[in-house]
Amino acid sequence: MPKGCVFNVQRYSTTDGPGIRTTVFFKGCNLRCVWCHNPESYSPKPELEFNRDLCIGCERCVEVCPRHVHAAGGGQAAHRENCVACGRCVDQCYAGALTLAGTMMDEDQIMREILTDVPYYRQSGGGVTFSGGECMLQIDALEAVLRLCREAGVHTAVDTAGNVPWAAFERILPYTDLFLYDMKAYDPDVHKRLTGVDNRRILENLDRLFEAGADVWVRVPCVPGANDGELGHIAQWLEGKPVRRVDLLAYHRLGGGKRALLGIKGGVDFDVPDAQVMDRYLQPFLICGLPAKHNA
Ligand code: SF4
Ligand code: SF4
Structure with missing residues (x-):
């Protein structure tokens, strides 16, 4: 039974996606x-998070960790690289300063979570959305749970950046009702600078989804000073393609706090676009005749 790290x-x-949904x-x-x-989605494995603001210095974590990840005298999570996510210190941390991001779940466990809210899906035209991270990197677990959703009559959406074979x-095409497909830049060099990879395969896969007749909503994160120069090009590339909806998503700053919990150094914060700025970003999409809106 394939397990996925959720x-x-x-x-x-x-x-x-449409209606009330459970997002996995x-x-x-x-x-x-x-x-x-x-950023807690970078690694495919469970990992330790430490919130210094909640730590009361009891040092139970120092006593129980078999890998010497925590050092006495304020060195909690000082050697994270040795952590194997066994959870012992988390269980002992009554202050809640230590948590694990990620749990290995098989398809039956995931389905139990999904099926809890079936009445809401039925009433609202909703269902389940698989997201991440990149949920398609765990394709065995994803395919298995999508099949079960299809058998149970639950509407399925897959949120992907498309950078997979x-x-x-x-x-997963036979079991996926809707794709939420992220487009972050049009120019391959800009895409590489902003995301670490170029987007040739991403655009190719999106075209193939259109050819296959898949139902696709494109989602475009809008980040002032990062990808705002690309939005017009994305709109032009999409013009005339059978995309059912385009959602422009305003950048927000939740990532900074999460990086701190994970001990990830660096990271950049951008300006948060207000409704007026998002109205401006929307214009090229409307000019290209696309069914676009923004969420600001
Ligand atoms: S167990 Fe939790 S509260 Fe106690 S020292 Fe470790 S991190 Fe801090
Ligand atoms: S999760 Fe396990 S290995 Fe990781 S720091 Fe806690 S006790 Fe040590």
Whole structure:
């Protein structure tokens, strides 16, 4: 039974597809967007988070860790690189300063979470969305749970950045009702500078999804000073293609606090675009006749 590493199951989501949805976030991502707000999704494995503000200095973690990750005298999580995510220190940390991001779950465990809210899906035209990270990197677990959703009559959406082999799409196409497809830049060099990879395969896969007749909503993160110069090019590339909806998503700054919990150094914060700025970003999409809106 394939297991997936899941770092969050968000119920009652209204922003990840139609209706009321449960969004299942898989860990592991092969992009490194400079504006990322989910850095806990980088690694495909469970990992330790430490919130210094909650720590009361009891040093139980120092006593129980078999890998000497925590040092006495204020050195909690000082040697994170040795952590194997066994969870012993987390269980002993009554202050809640230590947590694990990511749990290994098989398809039956994931389905139990999903099926809890079936009445809400039915009433609202909702369902389940698989997101991340890049959920398609855990294709065995994803395919298995998508199949079960299809058998249970639950509407399915897959939120992807598309940077995976086309063969992965072929495996899940029969069980996926909707793709939420991220486009971050049009120019391959700009895409590489902003995300760490160029976008040739991403654009190719999106074209192939259109050819396959898939239902696709394109999602475009809008980050002032990073990808705003690309938005017009993205609109032009999409013009005339059978995209059902384009959502422009305003950048927000949740990533900074999460980087601190994980001990990730660096990272950049950008300006948060207000409704007026997002109105301006929307214009090229409307001019190209696309069914676009923004969320600001
Ligand atoms: S167990 Fe938790 S509260 Fe106690 S020292 Fe370790 S991190 Fe801090
Ligand atoms: S999760 Fe396990 S290995 Fe990691 S720091 Fe805690 S006790 Fe040590």
